[in-house]
Amino acid sequence: MAEETVFRLEDVYFSYLGRYPALCGISLDIKRGEKISVIGANGCGKSSLLHILDGLIFPDSGKISLCSKELKEDAFEDMAFSSDFRKKVGFVFQNSEVQLFCPTVKEDIVFGPLQMGKVKTEIKRRLDELAFVLNIEELLERSPHQLSIGEKRKVAIASVLIIDPEVIIMDEPTAGLDPLTTRHIIDLLTEASRSGKTIITATHDLHIVEEISDTVYVVSREKKIVGSGSPERILADTQLLKENNLVHIHSHKHRDATHAHPHLHIDHHH
């Protein structure tokens, strides 16, 4: 049986204010249960791509569909479709500050399922379960502004996991986090993937790409996909990574001799 396509993007163009291009001719297929990473330098359009996948912005031209249903702005005016889409697709924003808008952590986490009309006893059960798994039980009654960056990120992830979406989209999930919290988040993603969820991650942290992806897409500064394939193949292609600002030439001394090589930032990861 052929693998089911969840998202299909066909020649998608998007620009801000009709003047500043953010995506130029993006085409890709994402299969159910697949782990996808979108890598690229800052400002290459990764976040815009994820926003399009989450139905928050819409292409100027080209086509995007979820399970063969085209995602258009007017389609979201249909409450049944919109509600169904939000239950299926969860998005963890790059900036946790924007995602945590409620007065307390607990209210933030339950915001999504309450909006979707889920049963309150079930919401409470999921809340307790997630708080335990993410080790945020102590934070539930606190205000989001009192949390550290790592805690905010965990709460933002909890606010999406509680919806139990089929597709989890994450924008730079490990940016600015300490190694332990990064590890915790990668483990969560791996666990979510094992349970059959489709995981789409935008990152420029090459440390984590191998673990969180089956397929890697490289987006260039020209806002185009310039490479795709398995993480092993992409990470081995230093020329491609260098051209897209994902590696740099690292020069250092070994005794008296100066030695230079491409620095992938994955060499020191054990």
Place this chain on the structure above:
Amino acid sequence: MFKNNNFIERSIKGALIFLKQAVFADEYALKKGFLQSLDPRIKAATFFLFILQALFIKNLFVLSCLYLLSLSLACFSRISPGFFIWRTWVFIPLFSLFIAIPALFSNFSPGETMVSFKVGALSLFITRQGIAGALLFVVRVAVSVSFTVLLSITTRHFELLRVLRIFKIPQIFVMTLGMCYRYVFLFVEIIENTYLAIKSRAGTNIHYKKGQRIVAWNIAYLWQRSYKLNEEVYKAMLSRGYKGDTFMLDELKFKARDWFWLVFVLSISVIFLATGVKI
């Protein structure tokens, strides 16, 4: 920060200290004291009743009893009396000074002269009725401010917001207020960091005119940030299924303690009003 004009620096510091104290005050709301254990709706309703009484009671002794009640409640709620008195008396002169001082004089409160003095060619007379009126007014303000502060420091801010629902304030308005409160702290952090960044690069040798330009530019920058944040937060809400309504997970429930407190407050209110309201 800015040479010859530290007004802006003092204003920024003052605002930041006040807002940080608001966060710090949450610690009192988390203590296991008497008022903290009450349902926020009952607490707000009974405190509103106390404030109403303070407006109608004209007997200084009864008003003082109300003030003492607020102090006792603070003690039973594990609030340091020093902190509570400082917190309330910061506001009292602000609300009462400009009204109470003129009320001392015969021009506003004619009656038996207690003290007289001259300011230039102007003769001023402080009357007994004036002193009594000013004192009554100040104690009335003290009672009102004390109960307001007591309510705000023993109740977590999101519970206070939920209290607004009993006054039939639309949920969307309550939610917006909650978000304003939430994000004010983010902007406080931005202001503080901007202030430190300017200080680290420019030190204290900025001419006040340039300082004013920097501050104006920062106000514009902050406005842009808030506008962008507004868009992003809305997207984050949409992403989690926001449809224009808000819902609560836990509905508030009254306990036996709340009913006992209500009966107690109603009983003493009858006594206070019976003895304290004289025409």
